[in-house]
Amino acid sequence: MSLQAPLRPGTTATGSVRSVDADRTAGRRGERSNWPVTILLVLCTLSVLVPLYVTVTMAFKTTSQAVDGNAFSLPAPFSVDGFVQAWQLTDFPRAFGVSVLVAAITVVGTILLASFTAYAIARNWDRRLFRWSFFYLLAAMFLPFPVLALSQVKLTGLAGLDNPFGVAILHVMFQLSFSVLLFTAFLRSIPAELEESARIDGASTGQVFWRLVFPLLAPMSATVGIFAFLASWNDFVMPSLITSDPALQTLPVLQQMFQTQFSNNYNVSFASYLMAMAPAIIVYLVTQRWVMAGVTQGAIK
Amino acid sequence: MATTTTESITTAHRRRRGGAAPRLQAGSRSRRRVDPLFLVFLVPTLVLFTLAITLPAAMGIVLSFTNSVGFGEFRFTGLTNYVAVFSDPAILQAYLFTIGFSLVTVIVVNAIAFLLAIALTSKIRGKIALRGVFVLPMVISGIVIAYVFSFLFANSLPAFATALGFAPLEQSILANPDLAWLAIVVVTAWQAIPSTLLIYIAGVLSIPGEVYEAAALDGASAWRQLVSITAPLTAGYILINLVIGFKNFLNSYDIIVGLTDGGPGTSTTSVAMSIFKGFSGGDYAYQMANATIFFVIAVVIAVIQLRATRGKAAL
Secondary structure (H helix, E strand, C coil), X not given: CCCHHHHXXXXXXXXXXXXHHHHHHHHHHCCCXXXXXXXXXXXXXXXXXXXXXXXXXXXXXXXXXXXXXXXXXXXXXXXXXXXXXXXXXXXXXHHHHHHHHHHHHHHHHHHHHHHHHHHHXXXXXXXXXXXXHHHHXXXXXHCCHXXXXXXXXXXXXXXXXXXXXXXXXXXXXXXXXXXXXXXXXXXXXXXXXXXXXXXXXXXXXXXXHHHHHHXXXXXXXXXXXXXXXXXXXXXXXXXXXXXXXHHHCCHHHHCCHHHHCCCCCHHHHHHHHHXXXXXXXXXXXXXXXXXXXXXXXXXXX | CHHXXXXXXXXXXXXXXXXXXXXXXXXXXXXXXXXXXXXXXXXXXXXXXXXXXXXXXXXXXHHCCECCCCCCCCCECCCHHHHHHHCCHHHHHHHHHHHHHHHHHHHHHHHHHHHHHHHHCCCCCCHHHHHHHHHHHHHCCHHHHHHHHHHHHHXXXXXHHHHHCCHHHCCCHHHCCCCHHHHHHHHHHHHHHHHHHHHXXXXXXXXXXXXXXXXXXXXXXXXHHHHHHHHHHCHHHHHHHHHHHHHHHHCCCHHHHHHCCCCCCCCXXXXXXXXXXXXXXXXXXXXXXXXXXXXXHHHHHHHHHHHHHHHHHCC
């Protein structure tokens, strides 16, 4: 949360920012909890939890129980048949591997490229080339994907990149604007004295970056990396358009098969949905703080 | 070597701090060497970005003035595609649906997220856990959750309606050309509320507590505080959320694919879907004209967004 201060100059100037952490403690020492609102909110969480509850319970039902029309009943008997069949139908290990590969390249590629670029831009802001590069990269935030899609499909095909690698490269490119923005803002808040003292000790620009700047960027890299992971893991449009070989499709795209071929085996399809969404949910549960901070920083900038 | 770079960094730093550099220094600036590593850091990104984003965008715009079918020879045909796009009822319907759907969704999402933000920043129990749950939908794949909801809309909702004897919902709303868009609003809102909510929470927390204390001392009711303090003081955040949300909803694709696939008929076909049909339909250049129009709309919204953000900075 300490990161937010330099990123929100407008609000810090008034000297009255209550950070989320401060708010957390304020709630505890506050006079009395507002129980009606708490209860209302707990009821509202049902709108989030019920679809997830249905996904989990359906996944553990037998095929005959899954088609009985009651989505809210508990599995009886408890069955993992759905998972076994979904595993085979989607060739889960391979599809999971492709998804992980695309997401891993996206995360590493985004963090490295965006931090390199942001460092070059932030430290050469007085030069036109760097300053204009910044706005050039940022402009992509306003470019809707459908506008590019057809030409991108043609170009990736020509370049022999109509595969998961092409998808990963495009994912990195689409994450750049947001990530360079976050890194640049953060780099401007790092006092130049730190780098100067390293240089006086004889460090080159490369050494300063790897030994000093990149480690300092770690919290920002976490945010950038998590968002790159989520965007890449959950993406449907790009892999479905770019990857030409169905055997190399990512998990979200493969879920389409349950709409046509196996449409009545609900336990199988829901088991498959659950396996496709679980990794993102697990990453979220572990990294909530960064996810929440990242949204705010990205929007306020 | 080391000293020159140190010097240049110091000057750069001084300039950054000092704002506008004096004219005399501006001349020497161009002669000062850039550490080549900075170019190594910058140029590959620029090249990749240009190849992956700028080139396809430019290609699409140029080809929209041709009769290209996506491959082989083509010739320039001027504004033929644009004239055709504007007189194509299918495309007009897609725009009408997309803009209407986006407007409704942006209002629904912002109203719910704003109220949730206020509730989630009040003196409640389990604040962190509750926030965690409400943000969760953000991390779930749109197409996958759309499939889950399509099951609920097609099976569970009609079952409920039948049990309650509520005739209008006894059939799946996904099969009803007049109601299918509502299902898309629900699922899009389900997924879009979290990020909107987080921005509103930041907005509400940026209001100093003393303001509310003063208002409470003056006897202002909760409703009065909401209307006279919270809403005006978060105006910048509201504007940002409205613009970002509207822009995102205009691009809607995967949730619609998962729920209705543009149907029944073409009643829920979004602009993005109609553009993507250019792959199979052979009307590549035609859909590029459609995409270019879409791009112009996006630019207009971007300008509004920039204005909105600037207004926010002045707050």
